[in-house]
């Protein structure tokens with residue numbers, strides 16, 4: 001009698017576990033589906049924006065323009081004592097040496 005009851009409890013536990021696994025799987029599936037939906041929605045709105053928005057005038061749709069601080073040389077001449085003898089070329093802090101900076105008008109999207 002004792003073992004029969006134990007087996008039933010075990011079976012119930014297994015059933016609970018199966019339901020939990022099923023729910024968990026559903027959750028995962030749901031979250032994956034919603035993530036995909038959000039991503040496709042975002043893609044669509046992005047495409048719409050791109051279709052209807054005007055090209056950014058500041059960067060001509062590139063999203064970046066030549067760094068204005070170093071004017072494309074990737075370094076700035078910086079002197080701690082305003083002494084022309086100790087002028088050091090420093091990595092440009094605005095573009096980090098990439099020579100381009102993100103367009104502030106369109107935030108790098110290329111359209112406004």
Ligand SMILES: [Zn+2]
Nearest residue numbers: 067070092095
């Ligand atoms: Zn720069």
Ligand SMILES: [Zn+2]
Nearest residue numbers: 056059103106
């Ligand atoms: Zn721009």
